[in-house]
Amino acid sequence: MGEQSIIHMHDISKNYELGKITVKALHSIDLSIEAGDFLVIAGSSGSGKTTLLNLIGLIDTPTSGSIYFDSKELDGNERRLTEYRRDRLGYIFQTFNLIPVMNVYENVEFPLILQGVSQGQRKQLVMDVLEQVGLTGHHRHKPRELSGGQRQRVAIARAIVKKPDIVLADEPTANLDSVTGEEIIELMEKLNAHNGTTFVFSSHDPMIITRGRRIIRLHDGQIIREKEAA
Amino acid sequence: MTFMTLGYRSLFRQKRRTVMTLVVITFGIGSLLLTMGHTAYIDWGLRENTIHSETGHLQLFHQDYFDKEEETILQYGLEDCSDLKSGLEQYLEVQLVQARINFMGLISNGEKSVAFVGQAVEPEKERKLRNLFGNSGAAFDSLIACGGEDAVVLGQALARSLNVQIGDWVTLMTSTTDGALNAVDLRVVDTFTGVSTEYEKRAITIDLQTAQQLLVTDKVNKIIVTLDKTANTDRLYDEISQWAKDNSHTVTMKKWHEQAAYYKKVRSFFQTITGFLSLILLIIVFFASANTIVMSIVERTREIGTLLSLGTSRFQTLKMFIFEGLFLGIIGGFMAMAFAYLAAMLINNSGLMMPPPPGNTQGYQLMVRNEMPIYIIVFFATVLTSVFSSLLPAFRVTRMKIVDALGHI
Numbered sequence: 001m002g003e004q005s006i007i008h009m010h011d012i013s014k015n016y017e018l019g020k021i022t023v024k025a026l027h028s029i030d031l032s033i034e035a036g037d038f039l040v041i042a043g044s045s046g047s048g049k050t051t052l053l054n055l056i057g058l059i060d061t062p063t064s065g066s067i068y069f070d071s072k073e074l075d076g077n078e079r080r081l082t083e084y085r086r087d088r089l090g091y092i093f094q095t096f097n098l099i100p101v102m103n104v105y106e107n108v109e110f111p112l113i114l115q116g117v118s119q120g121q122r123k124q125l126v127m128d129v130l131e132q133v134g135l136t137g138h139h140r141h142k143p144r145e146l147s148g149g150q151r152q153r154v155a156i157a158r159a160i161v162k163k164p165d166i167v168l169a170d171e172p173t174a175n176l177d178s179v180t181g182e183e184i185i186e187l188m189e190k191l192n193a194h195n196g197t198t199f200v201f202s203s204h205d206p207m208i209i210t211r212g213r214r215i216i217r218l219h220d221g222q223i224i225r226e227k228e229a230a
Numbered sequence: 231m232t233f234m235t236l237g238y239r240s241l242f243r244q245k246r247r248t249v250m251t252l253v254v255i256t257f258g259i260g261s262l263l264l265t266m267g268h269t270a271y272i273d274w275g276l277r278e279n280t281i282h283s284e285t286g287h288l289q290l291f292h293q294d295y296f297d298k299e300e301e302t303i304l305q306y307g308l309e310d311c312s313d314l315k316s317g318l319e320q321y322l323e324v325q326l327v328q329a330r331i332n333f334m335g336l337i338s339n340g341e342k343s344v345a346f347v348g349q350a351v352e353p354e355k356e357r358k359l360r361n362l363f364g365n366s367g368a369a370f371d372s373l374i375a376c377g378g379e380d381a382v383v384l385g386q387a388l389a390r391s392l393n394v395q396i397g398d399w400v401t402l403m404t405s406t407t408d409g410a411l412n413a414v415d416l417r418v419v420d421t422f423t424g425v426s427t428e429y430e431k432r433a434i435t436i437d438l439q440t441a442q443q444l445l446v447t448d449k450v451n452k453i454i455v456t457l458d459k460t461a462n463t464d465r466l467y468d469e470i471s472q473w474a475k476d477n478s479h480t481v482t483m484k485k486w487h488e489q490a491a492y493y494k495k496v497r498s499f500f501q502t503i504t505g506f507l508s509l510i511l512l513i514i515v516f517f518a519s520a521n522t523i524v525m526s527i528v529e530r531t532r533e534i535g536t537l538l539s540l541g542t543s544r545f546q547t548l549k550m551f552i553f554e555g556l557f558l559g560i561i562g563g564f565m566a567m568a569f570a571y572l573a574a575m576l577i578n579n580s581g582l583m584m585p586p587p588p589g590n591t592q593g594y595q596l597m598v599r600n601e602m603p604i605y606i607i608v609f610f611a612t613v614l615t616s617v618f619s620s621l622l623p624a625f626r627v628t629r630m631k632i633v634d635a636l637g638h639i
């Protein structure tokens with residue numbers, strides 16, 4: 001482990017200071033994420049799933065420990081972090097977080113604009129990915145005109161359109177009914193199988209957790225079990 | 231989908247609130263424009279009135295007039311004016327050339343004597359000077375009618391204080407250019423009201439030739455040159471200075487504003503008021519737009535977190551807010567200009583009268599002058615105010631940690 005991993009975390013801990021109390025949200029975390037992973041972070045509420053995903057997704061910084069991206073240790077260089085977020089990582093949020101003033105097409109197109117992709121290429125890529133998530137014909141809709149499941153599909157399309165190394169999803173199904181949640185996981189599985197997209201997502205829903213090919217179980221901020229599915 | 235479009239669309243996300251802010255900007259900045267337009271009107275009116283009744287555009291004096299103290303009246307007056315006058319009249323831009331004498335003395339009705347401040351003029355030219363700016367100059371009609379001979383026009387308050395009527399005779403006493411005393415009997419042909427009662431209590435006007443006879447001289451104090459346009463003052467000043475030097479006229483020249491103390495005083499009085507009002511209005515607009523922008527930024531904190539997590543740089547996010555403030559300012563600025571323009575038209579046609587300013591005897595019509603430079607300056611001030619009011623909250627929110635922004639409800 002380490003050499004071919006996209007991300008490697010070593011002896012990570014994360015504390016939150018709440019006045020005089022220190023909350024140890026994560027400690028002694030060692031974790032590698034390999035290309036093609038379909039990894040679930042499981043654990044009860046407050047176990048540290050979100051905190052861990054935020055650290056992997058480079059939108060939060062650990063209190064101690066080291067994170068290696070492409071075997072290079074990350075420092076606090078904000079510009080490099082922004083580049084990683086823009087080019088290497090995709091995010092799917094529990095609450096979808098689409099930009100309300102943009103329509104479906106524009107939401108999905110946005111990461112490509114940040115990357116400076118040409119307009120012609122953008123159109124091709126966006127239409128392709130909208131087809132993959134089953135939203136062909138919806139590209140002119142505004143987010144508020146869509147159902148929860150459709151919104152999460154847009155969010156998935158937005159995350160994968162730039163072909164990131166890792167797609168991170170914090171409880172992507174928690175705001176959806178079980179059938180729709182199931183469909184979202186199926187879509188992620190399909191994308192993982194066909195395109196080799198790496199997914200790291202969290203859940204406390206046993207039905208969803210069993211779908212992971214790698215399952216990491218957190219308890220009180222520690223990895224208590226790691227299981228590789230057959 | 232650039233950050234400009236994003237900023238523009240974000241502006242109209244909360245339509246009601248944005249419209250309310252635009253209304254505040256429209257009325258606030260619109261009132262500012264009207265206030266400044268009104269001051270511009272007063273300034274313009276006062277300036278042109280001063281020029282076309284007192285100062286002309288340029289004034290020529292004997293070269294020692296300002297440097298040396300006269301021991302006798304007109305010691306440093308201008309001699310042989312006719313050459314000078316006809317030379318000045320050659321200029322295309324010159325509308326009018328006229329001479330004046332200022333003198334002082336005692337005026338008596340036979341029983342009571344009071345000090346006067348006299349102005350000797352060429353009545354027809356004085357009337358024409360006022361006509362150039364559309365004023366009647368009727369105060370000089372009676373002097374013109376009697377050819378100026380043996381005639382005097384008194385300030386109304388002075389006539390009252392001497393208890394004389396039109397047609398009565400008064401005596402002027404003054405010292406002549408060589409220091410002797412001289413007197414002349416003149417018939418009161420008219421009275422006039424002046425800008426202030428203080429002035430009216432002392433002022434008299436007579437014909438230039440009558441004054442020269444009284445003072446036993448052919449000199450004058452100054453020659454007044456009036457141009458076609460005030461904007462030509464500086465250029466003609468230079469040209470005439472050169473011409474005077476080349477033709478060895480030993481004169482010194484003043485521009486109108488150097489001789490317009492009253493104008494300057496009133497102008498600064500109005501400017502103080504306008505400045506104060508402008509400041510208040512700008513502060514109102516600043517807080518109104520700052521309030522909208524702060525609210526719209528705070529409620530979008532999570533969205534900003536999302537943008538940042540997608541790899542948007544903090545600078546790009548800031549740019550979006552700057553565009554938002556920019557559009558708010560531009561739209562508000564245009565609405566304010568349209569409002570002010572229409573309101574100005576209404577006001578100018580309404581015939582509303584304003585009370586006289588302090589020290590004055592006459593009120594004036596409420597008018598607003600729509601001046602391009604004012605509109606341009608105020609428009610840019612509005613846009614800047616709007617952009618600045620968005621900068622601070624935008625800075626704060628784009629510097630938040632991404633997780634904190636995302637966790638914001």
Ligand SMILES: Nc1ncnc2c1ncn2[C@@H]1O[C@H](COP(=O)(O)OP(=O)(O)OP(=O)(O)O)[C@@H](O)[C@H]1O
Pocket residue numbers: 016017018023024025043044045046047048049050051052204
């Ligand atoms: N911003 C914060 N400030 C203080 N404490 C925090 C903060 N965020 C998380 N914590 C604490 O850190 C611990 C881990 O939180 P985290 O949100 O990672 O758990 P989680 O597994 O995602 O929970 P859930 O299933 O409820 O989303 C919890 O004890 C939580 O109270």
Ligand SMILES: [Mg+2]
Pocket residue numbers: 049050051170
């Ligand atoms: Mg969580």
